[in-house]
Amino acid sequence: MTHPVDILLVVVILLNFLVLGTPALRLTIRGAAVQGAILAVLPLLVHRGFGWRVVAIAFATMAIKGLLIPGLLEKAMRDIHIRHEVEPYVGFVPSLFLCAVGTGLAILFAGNLPLAPEHVGTLLVPASLATLLSGFLVLTTRRKAISQVVGYLILENGIFIFGQLLIEAMPFLVEAGVLLDLFVGIFIMGIVINHIRQEFSSLDTELLSELKD
Amino acid sequence: MNLLLVLGGTFVCVAGGVPGLLLPPGRAARRIATGGSVLGSLLGLAGAVGAAVTGRVETMTRPWPLPGAALHVELDALSAIFLVPLFLVSAVAAISGGRSFGDAGHPSDARRTRFFYGLVTGAIALVFLARNGLLFLAAWEVMALSAFFLITADRQSRESRDAGRLYLFATHVATLGLFGFFSQLRHVTGSTELVPLPPGVAGTDGGTALFALALFGFGFKAGLLPLHFWLPPAHAAAPAHVSALMSGVLIKTGIYGLVRFTSLVPDPPAAWGDALMLLGVVSAVLGVAFALGQHDLKRLLAWHSVENIGIIVLGLGAGLAGRAAGRPEWALLGFAGALFHVVNHGLFKSLLFLGAGEVVHVAGTRDMDRMGGFGRVLPKTAFFFLAGAVAISGLPPLNGFASEWLVYLGLFDRARASGADALRAAVAAPALALTGALALACFVKAHGSVFLGTSRSEEPQGEVEPHAPGEPAAHVAPMAILAGACALLGLWPAGIAPALARAAAIAAPGPLPKGTLAGLASLAAIGFSSLALVLLLGAVALFLKSRFAAAAPTAGPTWDCGYSRPTARMQYTSSSFARGLVGYFGWALLPRARGVPVAKLFPARAHFESHVPDTVLDRAIVPAFRAGAWIARKGRILQGGRIQLYLLYVVATLVALLFRV
Numbered sequence: 086m087t088h089p090v091d092i093l094l095v096v097v098i099l100l101n102f103l104v105l106g107t108p109a110l111r112l113t114i115r116g117a118a119v120q121g122a123i124l125a126v127l128p129l130l131v132h133r134g135f136g137w138r139v140v141a142i143a144f145a146t147m148a149i150k151g152l153l154i155p156g157l158l159e160k161a162m163r164d165i166h167i168r169h170e171v172e173p174y175v176g177f178v179p180s181l182f183l184c185a186v187g188t189g190l191a192i193l194f195a196g197n198l199p200l201a202p203e204h205v206g207t208l209l210v211p212a213s214l215a216t217l218l219s220g221f222l223v224l225t226t227r228r229k230a231i232s233q234v235v236g237y238l239i240l241e242n243g244i245f246i247f248g249q250l251l252i253e254a255m256p257f258l259v260e261a262g263v264l265l266d267l268f269v270g271i272f273i274m275g276i277v278i279n280h281i282r283q284e285f286s287s288l289d290t291e292l293l294s295e296l297k298d
Numbered sequence: 299m300n301l302l303l304v305l306g307g308t309f310v311c312v313a314g315g316v317p318g319l320l321l322p323p324g325r326a327a328r329r330i331a332t333g334g335s336v337l338g339s340l341l342g343l344a345g346a347v348g349a350a351v352t353g354r355v356e357t358m359t360r361p362w363p364l365p366g367a368a369l370h371v372e373l374d375a376l377s378a379i380f381l382v383p384l385f386l387v388s389a390v391a392a393i394s395g396g397r398s399f400g401d402a403g404h405p406s407d408a409r410r411t412r413f414f415y416g417l418v419t420g421a422i423a424l425v426f427l428a429r430n431g432l433l434f435l436a437a438w439e440v441m442a443l444s445a446f447f448l449i450t451a452d453r454q455s456r457e458s459r460d461a462g463r464l465y466l467f468a469t470h471v472a473t474l475g476l477f478g479f480f481s482q483l484r485h486v487t488g489s490t491e492l493v494p495l496p497p498g499v500a501g502t503d504g505g506t507a508l509f510a511l512a513l514f515g516f517g518f519k520a521g522l523l524p525l526h527f528w529l530p531p532a533h534a535a536a537p538a539h540v541s542a543l544m545s546g547v548l549i550k551t552g553i554y555g556l557v558r559f560t561s562l563v564p565d566p567p568a569a570w571g572d573a574l575m576l577l578g579v580v581s582a583v584l585g586v587a588f589a590l591g592q593h594d595l596k597r598l599l600a601w602h603s604v605e606n607i608g609i610i611v612l613g614l615g616a617g618l619a620g621r622a623a624g625r626p627e628w629a630l631l632g633f634a635g636a637l638f639h640v641v642n643h644g645l646f647k648s649l650l651f652l653g654a655g656e657v658v659h660v661a662g663t664r665d666m667d668r669m670g671g672f673g674r675v676l677p678k679t680a681f682f683f684l685a686g687a688v689a690i691s692g693l694p695p696l697n698g699f700a701s702e703w704l705v706y707l708g709l710f711d712r713a714r715a716s717g718a719d720a721l722r723a724a725v726a727a728p729a730l731a732l733t734g735a736l737a738l739a740c741f742v743k744a745h746g747s748v749f750l751g752t753s754r755s756e757e758p759q760g761e762v763e764p765h766a767p768g769e770p771a772a773h774v775a776p777m778a779i780l781a782g783a784c785a786l787l788g789l790w791p792a793g794i795a796p797a798l799a800r801a802a803a804i805a806a807p808g809p810l811p812k813g814t815l816a817g818l819a820s821l822a823a824i825g826f827s828s829l830a831l832v833l834l835l836g837a838v839a840l841f842l843k844s845r846f847a848a849a850a851p852t853a854g855p856t857w858d859c860g861y862s863r864p865t866a867r868m869q870y871t872s873s874s875f876a877r878g879l880v881g882y883f884g885w886a887l888l889p890r891a892r893g894v895p896v897a898k899l900f901p902a903r904a905h906f907e908s909h910v911p912d913t914v915l916d917r918a919i920v921p922a923f924r925a926g927a928w929i930a931r932k933g934r935i936l937q938g939g940r941i942q943l944y945l946l947y948v949v950a951t952l953v954a955l956l957f958r959v
Contacts, residue, residue, distance in 0.1 A: 174942065221949060225942040233941065 090130045093123050094212040097246070098188060101219035104239060105180045108169045110231055113223075114158045117238045120216075121150025124245050131209075131249045145264055146245075154238065154271050161278060162231060175226040187218035201250070209249055217243030230278045234271060241267050300348040301356035301373040304381060304423065307342025310334055311388070312420035315413030331412035335392035335419065339385040342423060346381035349373045350797040357429075366490040367432035375800035376561070377426045379637050380554050383644030384426070386783065387546045388419045390776035394652050395539025411451040411537065418444040418548065425551050431480040431490040438476065438551070442469040442519075445548060448540045449532045458535035461528075468528035472518030476555075479511035497564045505563075509570055512559045513577075520552025522611060523581040526604045527915040530588075533600035534664065538655020541596060542648035545603045550640050553610055557637070560618055561805045568622035574615030575722060579729045581608025586736040587883040590743070590876045591910030594664045595654050598744055599647065602690060605733060606643045610636045612726060613705040616712065617806055623719060627811040627818060628708050633802035634815050635704030638794065642697040642787060646689035649780035653683035656773055657748055663755070666747045666872040673749035678769050680749040682777040687741035689784045692734040695828030697787035700821070705730065707819050739879060747872035754866050789828050792821040873908055880910065888913050 097120055104116040125147035128139050162168070175183070191214035198210060220240030224233055248263070314334010318327035349356070353375045360369040373381075392415065421441035428434040446469070450462035480490070486504055487493050499505045514525070521529040529549070533541045556574075560566055585605030592598040613636030620628025656679045657672055658664050673680040689696035709730070712723035747754075787794060795816040803810060816822060880889055893906030936947070 221945070225945050227942075 088207065090127065091208045093127060093130070094208040094246070097123055097212055097242070098215050101188075101216055101239065102181060102184055104235065105184050105219060105222060106177055108177065110162055110168055110229070111159065113232065113235050114155050114162070117235050117242070118151055118155035120239065120242050121154070122147055124242055125151060127246070127249055142261075145261070149264055149268055150238070150242070154268070157271065157275055158231060158234060161275060165278075167229065167231070173227050173232075175222075180222055180226055183222055184215075184219050187222070188215040191215040191218060209246060213243050213246035215243075216240075216246060219243075230274070230281055234274050234278070237270065237274070238267075299356075300345040300352075300354065300378075301358060301371065301427075303345025303348065304342045304373055304427065305358075305371070307338040307340070307345065307385065308420040308423040310338030310341060311416045311423075312338075313416070314338060315416035318409050318412050327409060328412070331416065332392050332395075335412075335416050336389045338416070339389035339392070339419065342381065343385035343389065345373070346378045346385055349378035350375060350382060350801075353797075353800040362430075362433070364432060366484075368430045368491070369433060370430040370491060371424070371427040371433075372429045373427060374804055375797060376557065376637075376804040379641065379797060379801040380426045380550060381423060383550075383641050384419065384422055384547045387543055387644055387648045387780075388415075390779050391539040391542045391546075391648060391652065393772055394542075394655070394776040395537060407451050407453060411448060411540070414444040414447040415540065415543070418448060418543070422547060422551060426554060429492045431483065431492065434492070435473070435476060435480060439473060441548070441551065442473060445469070445544060448544070449536045451537050451540065452535070455535070457531075461531035461535035465528045465532045468518055468525075472515050472525075475511050475515030475518065479508065479515050479559075482508050482511060492558065492562060494562045494564060500563045500565050500570075501567050505567075508559075509573075512556060513573070516552040516555035516559075517577070518552070519549060519555070520607050520611070521549050521604050522552075522577055522607060523584055523604060524914045524918070526581070526585070526607075527912055527919055529604060530592075530597045530600040530912060533603065533651075534594055534596040538596075538651055538658065541599070541655070542651035545600065545651060546644040546648035549603060549607060550644065553607065553614070553636075553640055556611075556614060557633075557805045560614070561807060564807070566618050566622055568619055571615045571617075571619030571622055572722065574611050574618060575726055576615075578608045578610070578612030578615055579726055581605065582612060582733040583608070583729055583736070584883075584886055586733050586740060587880075587887060588910065588912070590736060590740045590883075591880045591887050591889055593667050593873060593909075595658065595666050595669075595744065595748065596651070596664050598666070598740065599650050599654055602650075602737065602740070603643075603647060605737060606639065606647065606690070609702065609705065609730065609733065610639050610643070612636075612730065613639060613708070616705065616708045616723075616726070617802070619719070619722070620708065620712070621806050621808060623715075624809075625712075625715075626806075626809050628712050629806040629808070630799065630802050630811050630815060631704050631708030631711065631819065633805045634795075634798040634819075635701055635706075635708060637801050637805070638701035638704055638791075638798055639698075641794070642689065642701045642784070645780050645783050645787070646686045646696070646698060649682060649686040649777055649784065650690065652773075652777050652780070653679050653686060656769070656777075657683075661755075666744065668755040669748045670751040670754045670866065670869065671749075676749075676769055678774050679777065680745075682774075682781045683749065684745055685781040685784060687745050689788070691738040691741050693738070694824075695785070695788050695831045697784045697791070699828075700788055700791040700824060702730065702734065703824060704819055736879065740876070743872050743875045747870070747875065751869045752866045754869060754871065789832070790825050792816040792825055795819075795821050877908075886913060888917075 100116045100120045100123075104113045107113060107116075125143050128143050128146075173180070188211070192211040195210035195214060200210065217240060220236050220238070220243055223236030223239060225236075227233060227236065245263075311334060314337070315331045318331040321327040321330075355372065355374045357370070357372045359371075362369045395411075395415065418441055421437050421444060424437035425434060425441060428437055446462055446466050449465055450458050452458045482504065483492075484490050486495055486499050486508060495505070495508075500509075513522075518525040518528075533545055536544060560570070582605050585601055585603075585608050589598050589601035589605060592601060613632050615632070617629045617632025617636065620626070620630075620632055656676060657669065660672065660675060661669050663669070685696065689698040692698040692702040706727060709723040709727040713720050713727060715723075795814065799815040802815070811818065880887055887910050889908055889910045891906070891908040894902075894904045895906075896904045938944075
């Protein structure tokens with residue numbers, strides 16, 4: 086627990102709980118933003134030696150995940166006048182409980198994985214799995230489309246942490262591609278949200294079931 | 299040199315259709331495409347005939363940057379025997395189709411059809427040449443897809459779109475079988491090239507699987523019963539010259555695949571031969587029985603393709619059984635008969651389809667019960683159609699008799715053996731005879747109801763505006779060429795015998811029988827007796843003509859059974875002619891009839907209609923798909939319409955996959 090990376094990862098896990106435990110949309114967006122900003126610093130610490138590539142990735146991640154996307158989401162939230170997630174499919178306390186169980190399972194599971202020696206003992210894998218699970222919980226239990234986007238962001242953060250294991254093996258282009266994918270994905274979801282609002286005058290994804298067939 | 303000619307011809311055929319896609323529709327585009335098809339086919343024909351006559355094997359290999367693939371082509375006597383009818387039929391049908399499916403009625407469709415016509419010709423040629431599994435599959439797919447666009451040439455008609463969809467389904471299921479076949483072949487031989495199997499493999503489970511997959515994939519394409527169900531609708535819907543090429547040559551790629559595969563097996567088990575003979579007999583007898591029940595002229599011809607494929611497969615089975623029994627003369631007669639019938643069926647079936655196309659063009663309908671009397675409008679077509687009918691019924695002096703003769707001889711030889719061999723041959727030979735007799739009955743019905751009598755149609759115009767009667771040279775010449783080829787092969791079967799024997803030796807590697815094929819089957823005698831028959835018929839015809847020339851012909855009704863006002867509706871229709879025979883096969887054909895019987899004196903208005911649907915399609919394929927659709931509808935419970943639910947499915951799948959791995 087002495088490694089600075091591990092301290093940051095503990096904060097990331099705690100942010101998962103924050104996002105899952107609050108009904109305030111602004112808080113969930115901010116939580117995801119802070120998580121993204123922390124992750125931007127992560128490559129600098131995991132990777133020994135500051136190559137220009139690592140720095141570039143860090144800055145791009147910070148800009149997109151920490152500022153650009155949360156900014157977009159907050160603007161959307163102000164535009165459509167909603168502040169709170171109401172009546173999620175799974176309540177806030179049960180979600181916290183599930184998240185805790187998931188985090189525990191993630192730590193157990195990570196202990197059994199055959200990892201490269203330099204990654205054994207760090208929190209990289211458990212944090213990654215726990216974040217993936219939390220993101221997935223947000224995606225499946227929340228009704229509002231904005232919450233879904235936040236869930237998607239957190240899910241991607243989990244994948245990003247996992248990517249740190251491979252940072253030496255993975256070419257720069259792949260990282261950049263992932264970031265671009267994420268940005269485009271959020272962008273499209275923003276457009277979709279806008280259209281849902283125009284069509285149904287609500288952002289409740291329950292109403293989307295009318296579109297089936 | 300021969301191989302270069304064939305490859306060059308293939309290229310010209312394919313390239314000929316391209317300018318037509320870019321140029322505005324019109325004479326120039328049509329001439330370039332038709333010219334390309336004819337020129338390319340003639341080049342290819344020269345090469346194929348050269349290879350068939352000399353028997354020289356030519357190989358060419360170029361690298362192909364795909365793992366396991368190589369551009370490996372080879373021209374041997376077996377490929378040549380399949381290439382000759384391909385290029386001959388493609389050339390003459392292109393001339394005929396350049397006019398009949400022309401720009402007038404179908405401006406954009408005609409352009410597309412000409413392009414795919416060249417492409418399908420080239421792809422079939424490549425299928426016959428390819429010696430690498432992947433190259434074979436690639437050519438096979440190009441062929442299958444171009445054929446789809448040819449079947450759906452008339453995009454406006456719902457019938458051709460439906461037929462195309464059924465064909466597309468069938469051809470892709472067949473290709474799936476072939477993917478399995480080639481991967482199993484690679485598993486057995488360790489190579490993607492078409493190399494001989496190691497001895498001893500054929501009898502194992504792996505060998506049986508290989509044979510079953512080949513039978514499935516190639517049998518689908520050939521139209522063997524019960525995998526034939528795509529064939530009648532597709533051939534009925536396509537333009538006539540396309541039906542000629544498809545029925546004459548394209549379905550033979552399935553036969554070619556079976557022959558090429560069994561040629562790679564050093565020790566085929568006797569069961570393979572038995573299986574092929576059984577399937578052949580079933581296809582031949584039921585194919586012609588279904589043909590008897592048809593009202594649609596082109597559908598009738600398509601069912602005859604099923605029948606003839608059955609005869610070919612029967613010959614192959616007899617040949618394979620001969621190889622398994624170690625009797626080279628049975629093998630030679632069986633394989634040579636089958637390969638000869640491949641050539642012959644290509645010639646007379648395309649002749650019949652071109653003739654039928656002409657009739658349908660003028661009548662504006664394909665329903666034989668509304669035709670009649672076309673012998674006076676289209677005398678030359680009637681004559682050539684009759685020639686094709688004689689050939690397909692296996693009557694001397696034309697070529698159908700010569701090839702069936704070889705198959706018969708192989709079976710008779712085998713019937714003289716003892717035990718199980720004799721029994722099998724003793725069942726197959728009468729079945730072949732039955733097929734021939736039924737085919738004759740069927741063509742008496744077809745030719746009689748189309749060309750003889752008077753028109754049965756109430757208004758002489760058909761469903762569409764009939765085109766001005768008349769027989770342009772571009773329509774008659776192709777039929778004349780094909781009929782001439784039929785007559786040549788019928789009168790001089792000894793001429794093609796060496797080429798057939800060489801091809802059969804490749805198809806059935808192993809010890810050769812004593813004596814030549816021509817000697818073994820006394821083909822010279824067949825030729826002479828056919829010639830004598832022609833001379834006799836000619837003499838009788840001349841005698842009758844001179845006898846009746848004195849009396850001037852008077853026009854009047856035929857003897858009318860005492861009716862004072864005979865009408866066209868009193869003639870036998872094609873359905874009434876075939877009704878008895880269809881009744882005998884009612885257990886398989888399941889004919890449907892509806893109507894009000896005529897009961898008492900001065901009967902009230904009555905009507906009657908009958909219909910012979912495809913039993914396999916109606917009772918097996920369609921219900922199976924209905925069941926599939928029913929299951930799929932039940933599966934829609936899963937579609938909750940909620941994003942959250944779908945995400946859960948994704949994760950459940952992921953977790954399940956993780957646990958399996």
